[in-house]
Amino acid sequence: MIRLTEIKKTYQTANGFLCAVDTVSVQIHVGEVFGFIGFSGAGKSTLLRCINLLERPDSGLVLVDGENFMTLPKKELLKRRRKIGMVFQHYNLLQNATAFENVSFPLEIAKVTKNERRHRVLQCLQIVGLSEKANDYPSKLSGGQKQRVAIARAIVTNPKILLCDEPTSALDPQTTQTILQYLKLINKELGITIVLVTHEMGVARTVCDRVSVMEKGKVIETLDMSNETLFPQSELAKYLFINGGGI
Ligand SMILES: Nc1ncnc2c1ncn2[C@@H]1O[C@H](COP(=O)(O)OP(=O)(O)OP(=O)(O)O)[C@@H](O)[C@H]1O
Ligand SMILES: [Mg+2]
Numbered sequence: 084m085i086r087l088t089e090i091k092k093t094y095q096t097a098n099g100f101l102c103a104v105d106t107v108s109v110q111i112h113v114g115e116v117f118g119f120i121g122f123s124g125a126g127k128s129t130l131l132r133c134i135n136l137l138e139r140p141d142s143g144l145v146l147v148d149g150e151n152f153m154t155l156p157k158k159e160l161l162k163r164r165r166k167i168g169m170v171f172q173h174y175n176l177l178q179n180a181t182a183f184e185n186v187s188f189p190l191e192i193a194k195v196t197k198n199e200r201r202h203r204v205l206q207c208l209q210i211v212g213l214s215e216k217a218n219d220y221p222s223k224l225s226g227g228q229k230q231r232v233a234i235a236r237a238i239v240t241n242p243k244i245l246l247c248d249e250p251t252s253a254l255d256p257q258t259t260q261t262i263l264q265y266l267k268l269i270n271k272e273l274g275i276t277i278v279l280v281t282h283e284m285g286v287a288r289t290v291c292d293r294v295s296v297m298e299k300g301k302v303i304e305t306l307d308m309s310n311e312t313l314f315p316q317s318e319l320a321k322y323l324f325i326n327g328g329g330i
Contacts, residue, residue, distance in 0.1 A: 085111040085134060085244065085278070090143035092129050103129040104140070105300035113243075116270050116277040118287045118308075120323065121297035127280040128248050130297070134278060135167045135246065136160060147244070165193060168237030168275075172249040174229040176221045176236075182208065183217040186235045193240060207235040210273075211265055227258035234265060238275065245269065247279040251286060263289045284323050296320045 092104040104126045111117040119127045132138040133145060136152050145152040147167075152160060176185050183204055190200045208214050211231035221229055230250060237245055247266065251259040267290055270277050281287055287294045292309060295302045296319055304317045306324065315321045 084113055084146075084148065085109075085276070086144070086146040087111075087130070087133065088144040088146070090130065090133055090140045090145070092126075092133060092138055092140050102300050104133065106143075107297075107300070107302050109295055109302060109305070111276065111278060113276055114270070114274055115292040116266070116279060116290050118291035118294040119278070119280045119297055119302075120282060120284070120287050120294055121319070123282065125297040126300040127282075127297055131246050131248055131278060131280050134244075135164050135169070165189070165240055166242050166244070168240070168242040168245040170230070170233050170237050170245065170247040170250045172252045174221070174226075174233045176229055176232060178221055181218050181220055182213060182224070182232045182235075185221070185232055186239050189236060189240050203239055204235075207239045208232075210238070210269070211235045225258070226254050227261055230254065230258075230262050231265060234262075234269070238269060238273065242275060245275050245277045247277060249280055249282070252282070256285075259283075259286065260289070266290055296323065 087107060087109045090104050090107045094101045094103055107130060119130060121127055129138055133140050136145065152163065155163065177188065186204045186207055187200050190203060205214065208217055211234050213228060213231050213235065216224060216228060224232065251262050254262060263286065266277060269275050279291065287308065293305055293307055295305045296317060298319050304315060304320045306313055306315060306320060313324050315324050
């Protein structure tokens with residue numbers, strides 16, 4: 084379980100202090116797909132990056148499986164971070180490396196043997212349906228294929244948690260559906276807990292078990308998406324989920 088308690092993150096900007104995440108508390112259960120949705124600048128990415136401490140909160144508690152990440156020594160934190168995969172909007176692939184090499188990279192850092200690496204990389208490329216593209220460079224791949232390589236790379240170290248920041252925002256609706264189906268598969272078949280940031284209501288509807296609506300650094304409401312009929316309380320959630328508003 085991921086437990087965020089009273090997370091606060093402030094940035095110093097030219098115009099003074101900016102509170103990107105303002106006293107947010109959320110609990111994400113093992114095995115669920117949990118979403119954060121909101122307008123641009125709401126603090127979604129900042130909060131997501133607080134989970135693996137890529138952003139260190141000014142205050143608050145980050146507990147993952149009961150362990151307080153905030154007080155872990157750097158070396159231990161790096162170890163834990165390897166068990167948390169990440170997927171980004173713009174894939175962040177190495178351009179001068181093949182799909183195989185991109186997926187293999189985290190294993191090289193973890194000093195996994197060559198044989199084991201090969202086995203595991205091919206396994207992960209197969210999971211995302213890209214066995215045939217193992218030797219292709221990113222420049223030869225479509226956006227959806229690049230994101231599938233990025234997903235394979237994110238799961239290659241057997242993480243328990245996958246953090247996804249707008250994983251489909253650069254993709255067309257059909258490719259978005261394909262990527263969401265792979266994320267669902269990974270969640271169900273591999274039991275990986277997924278935390279996903281999106282500004283698209285459709286994405287939240289398709290994959291998320293629960294969704295927190297964020298506005299101006301705060302979580303204003305959390306919705307259970309398994310209910311056929313949603314009963315949003317806040318104006319923003321009503322706009323998003325009842326009126327079908329897009330952002
Ligand atoms: N490194 C930084 N330095 C200063 N301000 C920052 C930094 N990172 C984020 N911010 C500010 O914090 C606020 C929240 O940013 P964040 O990127 O978390 O929003 P977001 O909800 O992910 O938005 P988007 O949907 O556009 O990605 C914004 O006002 C942003 O300008
Ligand atoms: Mg963002």
